[in-house]
Amino acid sequence: MREVRIGRGRAAALETTPAGPAGWLSLGRRLGSEVPRPGAGSTADLWSTLATLGAADLQLARAVEPHLDALAILDEADAAGFDVSVGAEATWGVFAAEGPGVRLEAERWGNGWLLNGTKPWCSLAGQLDRALVTAWVDDRCRALFAVDLHAPGVSAAAGPGAWSPRGLVDVVSLPVEMSDVPAEPVGPPEWYLRRDGFAWGGMGVAAVWYGGAVGVARRLAQPRGRERDQVSHVHLGTADASLAAARALLAEAASAVDAGFAGGDDGASWALRVRAVVADACEEVLRAAEHDLGPGPQVAEPDHAARLADLRLYLRQHHAERDLAALGRVVEDTGGSW
Incomplete structure (x- = not known):
């Protein structure tokens, strides 16, 4: 790639x-x-x-x-044969996260559906037109719905300190309250999680992480008036090797997706593997940049400081050791890709 x-x-x-x-x-x-x-x-x-x-x-x-x-x-x-209305020129979000103590529920109303409750981590909900939202249809399964974010009954639950990050400052992610909001189903219950594209989308997010690490590495590659020593070269080499490994796996995964080898359970294992490797590479680049450049750029270069903070926060979409444990279970059940 x-x-x-x-x-x-x-x-x-x-x-x-x-x-x-x-x-x-x-x-x-x-x-x-x-x-x-x-x-x-x-x-x-x-x-x-x-x-x-x-x-x-x-x-x-x-x-x-x-x-x-x-x-x-x-x-x-x-x-897949599911007819969904798509607003022309609409901007879309995907709100599928769950959080402790909150829940969004869907209930039938006549020939349609209504959503009630709270959906956490809804990024840019105040600027978007529509969203694909997961909601519980019973105590065991969720379904995907298309929602007009301008509809009556939709409100961002913004309170003091609701969004006060150091990274991704302008991509405001808040809980959204929904009260009797009409919703259009997108597939049957659990389709969103079981479709092949769920894994592909997860790997697409990893490609964004990779790009964020490239932005950090570009600053690492610029000495800006200081002479590199051997340790500085080690940090630069570490970043390069880490990014090369991530890029190679993303390219291999993209080929597998297009060849039809990354669907179903295979797609899930591909996503776990790709996200783990890319996340590790990004953290190696962050570590190399901080160890080599020191505190100066973080306090005197706003763009660089923002890149570090943005990437750290975005990477937390990866569940770290928990996702590695999930990958380990896949390897135990099916054997490794190696």
Whole structure:
């Protein structure tokens, strides 16, 4: 997977995108009509685009990736025979996280569905038009629904300190309250988690992490007036080797997706493996940059300090040792990919 494969037109659009959620989502709308969907034969191009966005600005990538993922999910639903209304030019989010003490429930109402409760970790809900949201249909399973975020009964539960991070500052992620909100089902219960694209989307997020680490490594590669010693070269070499390993596995995974070898249980194991390797590579790059550059750039270079904070927070979507344990169970049951 090459580092930049988004084409001159898209690269120019990236360079001229205004900062802030409105500009990022505008770029997302444009890319939604241009980039390939995962599994359609050009998955590497899609992931390279996501990585390029992450290398340029991880907040921008964090805003665009869910929109592209939502469009891929809607296409997958359409291919599976599920008819879903898609608003023209709408910006989309995907809200599938769960949290302690809160719950979003779906109940039938006439020929349709209503959503009630709280959905945590809804990024940019105040700026988006629509979202794909998971909700509990009973005590055992969840289903996916399309929701108009401008509908009556939808409100972001913003309170004091609700969003006060040091990273991804402008990608505000808040709980959203829903009260009798009409919703359109997207597939049967559990379809969202069982479809092949669930794993592919998870690997797409890893491509964004990789891009964020590339952005950090670019600063590490710039001595800026200081002479490198042997230890500095070790840090730079560590970053390069880590990124090369992550990039190679992303490329291999993209080929597996397009060849039809990353569906079902195979797709789940691919996603666990890719996310683990990429997350480790990103943490190696963060460590190398901090050990080599010291505190100076973190206090005197706002862009670099923001890159570090953005990447640290975004990486926590990976569940670290718990995801490694899940991968270990897969290896125990099926044997390793090696």
